Amino acid sequence: MLIRKPTDIKPSDITAESVFLNRRTLLRSAGFLGASTLLPQAHAADEEIPAKYKRLTGVRPSPLSTKDAPNRFDEISGYNNFYEFGTDKADPAAESGRFRPQPWKVKIDGEAGITGTFDYDSIVKPHALEERIYRFRCVEAWSMVIPWVGIPLGEVLKRYNPTSKARYVAFETVVRPAEMPGQKYPILDWPYVEGLTMAEAMHPLTLLVVGVYGVELPNQNGAPLRLIVPWKYGFKSIKSLVRISFREKQPPTTWNISAPDEYGFYANVNPAVDHPRWSQASERRVSSGVGSLFASRQPTLPFNGYAAQVASLYKGLDLARNF
Amino acid sequence: MVTQRQVRLFWRPLAHLACALPLIYLLLELAEVGGLRLGANPQLAIRDFLGEWGLRLLLVTLAMTPLRWITGTPWPLQYRRLLGLWSFAYLALHFVTYFLLDRSLDLPVIIEDIVKRPFITIGFLAVVLLIPLAVTSTAGWRRRLGARWLTLHRLVYPIAILGCWHFYWLVKKDVREPLIYCGILAVLLGFRVWQARRRAAMT
Numbered sequence: 001m002l003i004r005k006p007t008d009i010k011p012s013d014i015t016a017e018s019v020f021l022n023r024r025t026l027l028r029s030a031g032f033l034g035a036s037t038l039l040p041q042a043h044a045a046d047e048e049i050p051a052k053y054k055r056l057t058g059v060r061p062s063p064l065s066t067k068d069a070p071n072r073f074d075e076i077s078g079y080n081n082f083y084e085f086g087t088d089k090a091d092p093a094a095e096s097g098r099f100r101p102q103p104w105k106v107k108i109d110g111e112a113g114i115t116g117t118f119d120y121d122s123i124v125k126p127h128a129l130e131e132r133i134y135r136f137r138c139v140e141a142w143s144m145v146i147p148w149v150g151i152p153l154g155e156v157l158k159r160y161n162p163t164s165k166a167r168y169v170a171f172e173t174v175v176r177p178a179e180m181p182g183q184k185y186p187i188l189d190w191p192y193v194e195g196l197t198m199a200e201a202m203h204p205l206t207l208l209v210v211g212v213y214g215v216e217l218p219n220q221n222g223a224p225l226r227l228i229v230p231w232k233y234g235f236k237s238i239k240s241l242v243r244i245s246f247r248e249k250q251p252p253t254t255w256n257i258s259a260p261d262e263y264g265f266y267a268n269v270n271p272a273v274d275h276p277r278w279s280q281a282s283e284r285r286v287s288s289g290v291g292s293l294f295a296s297r298q299p300t301l302p303f304n305g306y307a308a309q310v311a312s313l314y315k316g317l318d319l320a321r322n323f
Numbered sequence: 324m325v326t327q328r329q330v331r332l333f334w335r336p337l338a339h340l341a342c343a344l345p346l347i348y349l350l351l352e353l354a355e356v357g358g359l360r361l362g363a364n365p366q367l368a369i370r371d372f373l374g375e376w377g378l379r380l381l382l383v384t385l386a387m388t389p390l391r392w393i394t395g396t397p398w399p400l401q402y403r404r405l406l407g408l409w410s411f412a413y414l415a416l417h418f419v420t421y422f423l424l425d426r427s428l429d430l431p432v433i434i435e436d437i438v439k440r441p442f443i444t445i446g447f448l449a450v451v452l453l454i455p456l457a458v459t460s461t462a463g464w465r466r467r468l469g470a471r472w473l474t475l476h477r478l479v480y481p482i483a484i485l486g487c488w489h490f491y492w493l494v495k496k497d498v499r500e501p502l503i504y505c506g507i508l509a510v511l512l513g514f515r516v517w518q519a520r521r522r523a524a525m526t
């Protein structure tokens with residue numbers, strides 16, 4: 001049997017041609033024109049996005065976006081790990097209908113000048129929304145390219161005047177078993193908690209996300225507010241955030257509590273450090289449809305391809321031990 | 324009373340059809356008929372679907388002997404080979420999917436997987452051990468092997484244990500589903516141990 005080598009399968013073979021061509025044209029024009037609100041809407045026009053998702057306005061494209069072709073909206077919103085809604089990839093989409101993302105409040109506490117409970121608008125509204133097309137790499141060795149809409153987390157954090165004692169930032173997901181059926185079972189320790197070093201949290205790539213494809217976040221993607229740290233495995237990018245705490249000491253993180261030998265605090269994407277049960281050297285770029293059935297995996301890049309921007313954060317750190 | 328003719332012309336074809344249903348469903352999903360979809364990760368969807376149905380059919384196969392004891396009639400044994408062969412078909416396709424679609428025939432990576440990843444090692448071993456059972460499942464082989472045939476086919480017990488263990492081991496965190504399979508297997512094997520003891524006590 002003759003099987004084509006992986007390298008000659010280009011994104012253009014996988015994505016619908018119209019989407020692909022249109023995206024390139026628009027990206028190019030956006031590049032020439034500078035800031036433009038055209039881009040997110042352009043994605044949305046090519047995509048079938050259910051009308052129930054509210055369109056976000058004033059979204060600007062970002063030079064930090066990747067040139068890779070984004071996954072389709074139905075892939076991004078239909079294939080999720082969000083154990084609060086169930087452990088199957090289809091559960092979050094199927095089981096999150098009862099979840100109410102608004103009104104929403106976030107508690108900000110710890111080593112900062114300004115602390116308290118703040119509503120969604122007071123956190124998000126002072127900032128301009130950006131579209132960031134990022135690679136997303138799950139620890140389970142699949143990946144997507146996702147056009148997030150959000151704001152740099154660092155700019156938000158600065159407004160709360162973290163003190164010199166603030167060396168880490170801890171995050172917490174909402175607990176609502178009545179709306180999140182997965183939380184009825186102790187699969188993980190609820191609430192889901194995550195953490196970053198201050199330098200990671202302040203890095204310009206780290207995003208506080210409110211939407212995808214120019215519309216507000218679907219519940220299954222972590223509505224209304226989630227983190228995206230594109231150079232780390234997906235489980236670091238905590239969803240449905242209700243608490244941000246500035247800490248002096250490294251905070252506990254959910255998957256590390258659950259299986260410390262398999263998931264570390266840093267969880268940087270690293271093809272050289274395997275998960276104890278599977279290889280991290282390659283990944284499957286998720287793509288639905290029979291047409292991509294014979295597409296092969298692609299190599300995983302150090303820091304998910306963001307090494308040039310973030311590798312300096314880890315100078316002198318043994319990445320094999322601090323996985 | 325069911326006659327052999329009825330078994331041959333009706334019940335056995337019906338059993339074949341029942342065993343083929345998951346495969347037909349998978350083909351409909353592949354063809355995207357009637358809104359059926361494989362989802363965003365079709366390679367893994369196919370692989371996992373085939374593996375789960377192979378394991379289910381293996382457990383159903385193992386249920387035939389206890390079923391004979393419970394019902395007191397020999398009819399379940401007439402379906403044991405058929406079920407076992409369908410289980411093998413699903414599990415062989417499960418492996419082929421991994422080999423061909425998930426790993427794109429990348430032999431060094433596949434070998435590394437089999438050698439380095441214990442859950443893949445035991446899953447691979449289970450499928451390999453099923454091959455001699457499938458080959459010798461015919462009446463001719465059974466006659467030729469005589470008493471050794473039964474000994475050989477007792478391999479199905481360790482194979483089923485490996486299969487359930489493979490499932491339990493590969494799950495990231497939520498082991499509820501694999502534990503159900505392990506529980507059913509424990510009951511099916513426990514039944515045999517209990518029967519053997521009873522028989523030993525009677526003699």
